[in-house]
Amino acid sequence: MRYEIALQIFNSMAPVFLLIFTGWLAVHKEVVGKQAKKVCSAMVSEFVFPALLFNETYKAKPAEVFNGKWILAFTIAMCLMWLLGYAVNKIILGKDIRASAMLAMLCSFPNMGGMGIPFLALLIGASSAISVAIANVIVAVTVIPVTLFLLELGATAVASESRATGMHIFTTAIVKALKKPIVFSVMLGLLFSVTGMSAHLPKFVISTFDIAAKSCNFVSLFAVGVAIYGVKLSLTRGFAVNLALKCAVNPVIVWALVMLFGLTGTRAEEMILLLAMPTATTATILAYQWNVQEQEASSLYMASTALSIFVLPALLVLMRLFIPGVV
Numbered sequence: 396m397r398y399e400i401a402l403q404i405f406n407s408m409a410p411v412f413l414l415i416f417t418g419w420l421a422v423h424k425e426v427v428g429k430q431a432k433k434v435c436s437a438m439v440s441e442f443v444f445p446a447l448l449f450n451e452t453y454k455a456k457p458a459e460v461f462n463g464k465w466i467l468a469f470t471i472a473m474c475l476m477w478l479l480g481y482a483v484n485k486i487i488l489g490k491d492i493r494a495s496a497m498l499a500m501l502c503s504f505p506n507m508g509g510m511g512i513p514f515l516a517l518l519i520g521a522s523s524a525i526s527v528a529i530a531n532v533i534v535a536v537t538v539i540p541v542t543l544f545l546l547e548l549g550a551t552a553v554a555s556e557s558r559a560t561g562m563h564i565f566t567t568a569i570v571k572a573l574k575k576p577i578v579f580s581v582m583l584g585l586l587f588s589v590t591g592m593s594a595h596l597p598k599f600v601i602s603t604f605d606i607a608a609k610s611c612n613f614v615s616l617f618a619v620g621v622a623i624y625g626v627k628l629s630l631t632r633g634f635a636v637n638l639a640l641k642c643a644v645n646p647v648i649v650w651a652l653v654m655l656f657g658l659t660g661t662r663a664e665e666m667i668l669l670l671a672m673p674t675a676t677t678a679t680i681l682a683y684q685w686n687v688q689e690q691e692a693s694s695l696y697m698a699s700t701a702l703s704i705f706v707l708p709a710l711l712v713l714m715r716l717f718i719p720g721v722v
Contacts, residue, residue, distance in 0.1 A: 418620020435618030445580035446607035450585025493549035516633035660720025673699035
């Protein structure tokens with residue numbers, strides 16, 4: 396019995412890490428250049444991931460999308476993880492506002508697109524994309540705007556000539572987040588689902604989205620492999636503390652909230668695995684765009700991705716042992 400469970404877990408997870416290795420090997424063997432990282436990331440965030448999210452969202456029944464208990468539990472977990480990361484970096488590690496905000500995002504924002512979608516699709520099925528879609532909306536209206544607000548606030552404190560108000564910065568960040576294809580595709584899919592307009596979509600439109608969506612798993616995981624190639628770890632005290640927060644403390648927080656809200660089965664599995672995913676590519680790119688904690692961002696991205704080889708299977712085993720309905 397234990398052998399069958401171990402084999403099932405291996406068969407579910409091996410394709411994920413094999414495709415990540417394929418991306419890494421492609422750069423190593425110079426099949427593609429390191430600059431492919433930008434192209435692959437753009438394909439995922441701007442095209443194939445939004446296509447998959449729209450594809451699954453417009454097909455879903457409203458009751459499947461608007462699961463209040465799951466949404467509340469996920470939101471609380473995400474916010475607690477961000478707040479803990481900010482407090483640890485600000486108070487214990489003595490980082491400034493901008494560095495603390497960025498590291499909090501790196502610790503709390505999981506790679507739901509690059510790894511979450513293909514991982515859950517292989518483990519649970521394509522319907523799990525609905526949970527990923529909801530999770531992305533939650534991230535887009537919580538930790539992303541708050542992080543951007545604090546980054547801008549820190550920059551404003553340095554460049555006091557800026558006249559932007561805190562509320563203006565905050566609302567601008569939210570508006571920008573909502574305009575991103577990842578979020579907009581979810582909103583559009585929800586509109587079609589709720590209004591019943593999905594039944595009137597032309598067949599060629601449906602086929603177009605299907606073709607793009609089916610490429611998401613490969614392109615996303617290949618992009619992760621390309622992104623981690625050549626990254627050097629920054630072995631500092633701050634890196635060790637933040638890596639522990641990301642890979643050890645955060646799963647405990649999520650598990651506790653799953654128990655508190657009484658989530659079971661697929662819902663519990665989706666929430667725990669989504670929030671246990673390694674650091675998001677988007678968060679790492681944001682660190683470079685703002686020139687804040689770039690080295691630690693790359694280090695956390697690579698280390699958390701590598702450790703996920705052990706963290707995710709361990710969580711899956713524990714869920715099957717202790718959470719009802721997880722098979």
